[in-house]
Amino acid sequence: MSLLSAGLLSARYSSARQLSRTAFNARKISTTKSRPPIAIAFDIDGVLKQGSKVLPEALQTLDMLEGNNQWHTKVPYLFITNSGGKMESERAKDLSKDFQRKVTKDQVIQAHTVMQSLARMYADKPILMIGGPNLPPGGCRSVLESYGFNQVYTAFDLHAYAPASYPYAAPDPEQQKAVRQVDFSKVQFEAIFVFHDSREWGRDIQYCVDVMRSDGGVFGTVLSNKELLNRKIPPIYFSHGDLLWGNDFSVPRLGQGAFRFALESVWKQVSNGAELNATTFGKPEQLTYEYANELLHELLRHTSEDKNLRVSPENVWMIGDNPASDVMGANGFGWSSALVRTGVWTDDQGPPAHKPTLIADNVQQAVEQIMKRTWN
Ligand SMILES: [Mg+2]
The missing domain is CATH 3.40.50.1000 (HAD superfamily/HAD-like)
Incomplete structure (x- = not known):
């Protein structure tokens, strides 16, 4: 194990200890063999927000992940952004305001x-x-x-x-x-x-x-x-x-x-x-995805009755707007990736340099497609 990986694990465990105090803890995820767990990592800018504006479909999308979907099943999620400059707890506060729900610092991965x-x-x-x-x-x-x-x-x-x-x-x-x-x-x-x-x-x-x-x-x-x-x-x-x-x-x-x-x-x-x-560090570097993967599993374990629950890598999704960062990083780590049309990549640029698992008009459509292809 490299020193970096060892440090990553220790950061993971301290994060896991903090998770028990999060609001997310109150929610339970029920999954069955036929409905395997999904976990989602979002890029923020160009996906859920454009500059300071929150995209209208962002709120419905997060509602869906919190169980407001036809399967009544919750999906753990977090945010990976290359922005930073402040504490994760402060960024979580900003996002709570933006998305009108409690976002905890355990759901926020900034560049640093x-x-x-x-x-x-x-x-x-x-x-x-x-x-x-x-x-x-x-x-x-x-x-x-x-x-x-x-x-x-x-x-x-x-x-x-x-x-x-x-x-x-x-x-x-x-x-x-x-x-x-x-x-x-x-x-x-x-x-x-x-x-x-x-x-x-x-x-x-x-x-x-x-x-x-x-x-x-x-x-x-x-x-x-x-x-x-x-x-x-x-x-x-x-x-x-x-x-x-x-x-x-x-x-x-x-x-x-x-x-x-x-x-x-x-x-x-x-x-x-x-x-x-x-x-x-940051996207698309693999250390960042390794860290996100651990955090998503902690979120999943703390929100499920089954403490050994794992998400298979193809059911962990990165949803982003940048092929060279979001998609490349997810593909390299073995996750699935969804590319949306609300940010830096547009069809007139030709096929994305890094091929996503799916392309969607916006984040809501991406999540709908992910749930359907996994659970139907
Ligand atoms: Mg972006």
Whole structure:
């Protein structure tokens, strides 16, 4: 078992303990041999919402999963999104409001949620956190701390410690109250976590390169390229790898995947061709699906009389709008996948690059088809 998988399981068990307190617990799922259990993972944007607007069919669809269907059978479900920047409990609150029902944090997987699986490895080791919303000051750090990382330092901390390390901007006074005053000549960074999309590429690329080239992870030291060859470069973890993402602007914006390409390119130049020691989470990475699969089974077990109930992989469905993320990830993990026409993929683009199990006009039609093909 890899360290990541071991961490994943420990995160799973702590999550399972919390499940007993969820509202979902009150509901029971009755399934029979002829009606095998189904479990569903939803992408959010382009499936249940478009920007800030909740799609009208979303609410009926979730009603169906809660038993309002011709078989009177409930289906466990959760949400997998590459967005993030806040606690899962806060995201669950937002979704509860959007979908007019109780959504628990155990039903929410954000891009960085799976970073919890690294807490065993790095609980008491210094890590440099990059990216994520700047406000509220210290907010992103507190999310990582809630995952069990006890020595999280930010780009704001480094900038306040050594303003000349990024001379093109002054340290942000608004962040001052959240900055940790530390003597970084005594801190040995073990890893870099790109928690969410960088808000300041120039500064953040500088600090990633600084830590990767440092002597023993100490900020302000540097190894020669020859010395670098014999050293382990501190690993960098990206919470997702999306090149582009959409917002209210007319053209898609550059995402964390683009930041990674920029960093990789600069790193190659300054290190004379070295590779990043990188791991990426989020969709379509398999670690995220592994995590979701465990959570769905916990949801199923806690909502069923049969504590050994398993869903066969073909009855676990990812419903999404993006073939390169939702469908590719589900197919790679052996789940079934449904592609909807309410988001980034449209028929005029031609057949999707990753073939889904089914294509539907919208999420409600997808769930109807899934139930019919499984239970009729
Ligand atoms: Mg989407």
